[in-house]
Amino acid sequence: MHGGGGGVTSLNIWIAAAILFCFILASALFSATETAMTAASRARMHALEKQGDHRAAIVNRLLAGRDRLIGAMLLGNTLFNIGSSALLTTVLVGAFGESGALYATAAMTVLLLVFAEVMPKTIAINYPDQSSLTVSRIAAFFVTLFGPILFAVEKVVRGVLYLFGLRLDEKHALLSPQEELKSAVDLMHKEGGVARADRDMFGGLLDLKELTVSDVMVHRTKMLALDADAPIADLVREVVAAPYTRVPIWRGGADNIIGVLHAKDLLRALTSANGDAGKIELAPIAHEAWFVPDTTTLEAQLQAFRKRKTHFALVVDEYGDVQGLVTLEDILEEIVGDIRDEHDVAVIGVRRQPDGSVLVEGSAPIRDVNRAMAWDLPDEEATTIAGLVIHEARAIPEQGQKFAFHGFRFEVLRKQRNRITLLRVTPERKDEA
Numbered sequence: 254m255h256g257g258g259g260g261v262t263s264l265n266i267w268i269a270a271a272i273l274f275c276f277i278l279a280s281a282l283f284s285a286t287e288t289a290m291t292a293a294s295r296a297r298m299h300a301l302e303k304q305g306d307h308r309a310a311i312v313n314r315l316l317a318g319r320d321r322l323i324g325a326m327l328l329g330n331t332l333f334n335i336g337s338s339a340l341l342t343t344v345l346v347g348a349f350g351e352s353g354a355l356y357a358t359a360a361m362t363v364l365l366l367v368f369a370e371v372m373p374k375t376i377a378i379n380y381p382d383q384s385s386l387t388v389s390r391i392a393a394f395f396v397t398l399f400g401p402i403l404f405a406v407e408k409v410v411r412g413v414l415y416l417f418g419l420r421l422d423e424k425h426a427l428l429s430p431q432e433e434l435k436s437a438v439d440l441m442h443k444e445g446g447v448a449r450a451d452r453d454m455f456g457g458l459l460d461l462k463e464l465t466v467s468d469v470m471v472h473r474t475k476m477l478a479l480d481a482d483a484p485i486a487d488l489v490r491e492v493v494a495a496p497y498t499r500v501p502i503w504r505g506g507a508d509n510i511i512g513v514l515h516a517k518d519l520l521r522a523l524t525s526a527n528g529d530a531g532k533i534e535l536a537p538i539a540h541e542a543w544f545v546p547d548t549t550t551l552e553a554q555l556q557a558f559r560k561r562k563t564h565f566a567l568v569v570d571e572y573g574d575v576q577g578l579v580t581l582e583d584i585l586e587e588i589v590g591d592i593r594d595e596h597d598v599a600v601i602g603v604r605r606q607p608d609g610s611v612l613v614e615g616s617a618p619i620r621d622v623n624r625a626m627a628w629d630l631p632d633e634e635a636t637t638i639a640g641l642v643i644h645e646a647r648a649i650p651e652q653g654q655k656f657a658f659h660g661f662r663f664e665v666l667r668k669q670r671n672r673i674t675l676l677r678v679t680p681e682r683k684d685e686a
Contacts, residue, residue, distance in 0.1 A: 269344045276337035277369050280330050285373035286392045287326035289384035290315060297382055311389040315396060324403045325396040334365055435459055450590070453624055457588040466554050467547035468620070468636055469587055470568045470577035475616070478503050481511060481539075486530040489523060492516050499565045501578065502539060508575055510567055512539035544569045547576050551584050558584070590624060609680070612666070615639030615673035628680070630659055639673035649673075657681070 293312060301309035315322045338361045345353030345360075377384045396403075414420075438455050441447040447455075479491055481502040492500055498516045503509050518538040526532035545554060545566045558564050564581030602617035603625050613622060619632040619641055635641040642665070643649055645658045649671050656663045660681050667675035 266344065269340060273337050273340055276333045276340065277364055280333040280337065280365065280369035281373040282388065282391065283326045283330035283333070283395075284370055285377040285384060286388045287323060287330070288374040289377035289381045289388065290322055290326075290392065291319075292378055292381035293385040294382055298385075301386075306386070308386045308389045311393050312385050315389070315392055318396075320407065321400075321403050322392065322396055324406060325399045326392070328399050328402065328406075329395055330369075334369065337361065337365070449627060453590065454588055460587065461552040461555065461584070462550060464551045464587065465547060466545060466549050466551065466566075466568050466579045467576065468632075469551065469583045469618070470547070470579040471583070472577045472616070473507075473575055476501070476578055478507060478510065479514070480504070481535060484530075485533045485535065488514070488535070489519060489530050489533075492519055501542065501567060502535070510542050510575055512542050513565060514539050542567055544573075544575075545579070546571070551587060554579065555581070555584050587620070606677075611678045613638050613676050613678050615642075615676060628661075630661070638676060638678070642673060642676065 290312065293316070295313075295316065298309045298312050298316070302313055338357065341361055342354055342357040345357045347353070349356060435456050438447055438452050441452075477495055477497065478501040479488055481504045488502075492514060493516070495516075500514050500516075501510045502512050502514050504511050514535070515538075518540075519533075522533045522538050523530060543561070543563070543566045545557070545568055547568050547570050549557075554566070558566075558581045565578065566580075567578050568576045570576050602614040603622055604612040606612060611626060615638055617638050618636055619630050619638060622628060622638060623630055623632070630638075630641060632641075635644045642656060642663050646654075646656055650656070650665045650668075650673065652665050652668045654665050662679040662681060664677040664679075665673055665675075666677055667673075
């Protein structure tokens, strides 16, 4: 009799072990599913769904109701964890008496932690997309099965949170969609998945909404403009020598822009006059000047260029005074970087030095310097390097003065009147910080 009872007990133990194994396996499945679904790439799933992958479509549908998905996974995980703990406790208490509860607690802590939590979640977090596709149908089944329970739980949760002043329907994003995209691409660049040039190009494209024409324009101090009352022969000579096809013309004063002269129109007129510049009349071939506010965003200006089928505009401030000019090329350079052709004049604004420092012209735009040197100097308060130094110094520095901020050392090398024309910029080494 005793031997028979022992046989039955042994059989019961094996049955309990099999059930316990299934419970832990189910708990591991729920843990892995929750981790994989929350870590899966929405963009990759969207692309797979467009390619006809039905599993990706299920994942996207589940992620659209993320609260219910997580609730279902937590509910399933909790049920099987409690079930496995209760089962092992019952078996060990029957075998060892009251001390069996302690043995069951210790054993289940190890089993659930290793095999139902850490191991499945480690696999899922390292292969989130493939894991989420693999368990998509199982997750969808349990979300549907637990639907009524989850609905009731969700109502209770929302009610309790409402008492504490939390409104789940009022979602306040910390970052804009553009900032999230830029951060994602920057992270991929740091991880080695995206080249710096591609990151800069993508960031420049997103920045078109944030930047204004005043950030990229050619300042009036560097703008080539010609006197409309000058002899035509002189104008022809100036236009031919200039690296630009469009040149503003003024009358009475450099701020009084009356039109824009196109090199092709001038050469056509010269050809029609058989090379006699004295026979050319400037008014018929000059184009009307197009003025745009300096607060216009680059995105709006790009659309305006396309609509007007031109790519040259003069930038004015709120008082109507000309501040500079902006071209389509200036906007495109914010996306693809510096564009040069055989007629461009190479303006050297950044020169590396053997000692690791960099000589930077004061008028060099911060964004261009950042892109050329892979730096991260802030450009919110100033457009140029000289402007940044003046902003940080809260005064116009004297020649020879040195400053340290934003992880760089700045030395004013040359100054003309109140303009800083040349600086030495040296990145601080990490061991000096």
